[in-house]
Amino acid sequence: MTKLYQQLRDDHKNLVKVLDVLEREIALYDVREETGSEKPDVLLILDIMDYIQHYPERFHHPLEEAAFDYLNEHNLGNAEEIAAIRAEHKDIEAGSSKIRTLIDSINLGEAVSLDSLHSALTQFHIDQLEHLRKEERTVFKDIHALDDSASEDILGRIEHRQDPLFAEAATQQFEALLKYLEHR
Numbered sequence: 259m260t261k262l263y264q265q266l267r268d269d270h271k272n273l274v275k276v277l278d279v280l281e282r283e284i285a286l287y288d289v290r291e292e293t294g295s296e297k298p299d300v301l302l303i304l305d306i307m308d309y310i311q312h313y314p315e316r317f318h319h320p321l322e323e324a325a326f327d328y329l330n331e332h333n334l335g336n337a338e339e340i341a342a343i344r345a346e347h348k349d350i351e352a353g354s355s356k357i358r359t360l361i362d363s364i365n366l367g368e369a370v371s372l373d374s375l376h377s378a379l380t381q382f383h384i385d386q387l388e389h390l391r392k393e394e395r396t397v398f399k400d401i402h403a404l405d406d407s408a409s410e411d412i413l414g415r416i417e418h419r420q421d422p423l424f425a426e427a428a429t430q431q432f433e434a435l436l437k438y439l440e441h442r
């Protein structure tokens with residue numbers, strides 16, 4: 259398995275995990291009025307929102323899109339499928355900002371109906387999972403078929419795009435979150 263494919267698969271696994279924890283934490287808002295009930299961990303929710311919003315946008319989607327560029331350049335994979343998946347990245351990024359705005363409003367004490375948060379989150383969760391599954395059924399097969407030199411080429415394409423200081427700080431923050439979730 260190439261480094262590229264391993265990275266993309268790990269990204270998907272981690273995303274599924276954090277989405278699951280986020281949904282469970284948000285569900286605790288429903289029962290927060292009851293005495294003795296577990297309170298939602300607001301800091302954890304915000305950390306996860308940060309992950310969901312920034313990790314795909316800054317790391318996962320650019321890496322996938324570099325792989326899509328490579329596939330397109332070499333006439334590999336299905337160009338139409340690839341274009342549709344690229345378009346979904348924009349929709350997912352818009353969906354995550356919408357949820358972030360709702361959570362920020364709740365934490366500022368504004369009146370936001372839990373129903374609207376739940377439906378936005380449920381929709382986001384469904385869209386995100388569908389997107390991951392679709393990729394795994396389609397383009398991931400073409401990416402899996404690439405050799406190590408293609409993998410290095412693609413990884414090299416995004417490395418220079420990152421501000422190294424930002425990338426290091428963000429990576430440390432995201433790794434800390436994933437580690438925390440492992441021991442929970």
Ligand SMILES: [Fe+2]
Nearest residue numbers: 319322347393
């Ligand atoms: Fe994607």
Ligand SMILES: [Fe+2]
Nearest residue numbers: 318322390393
């Ligand atoms: Fe993906």
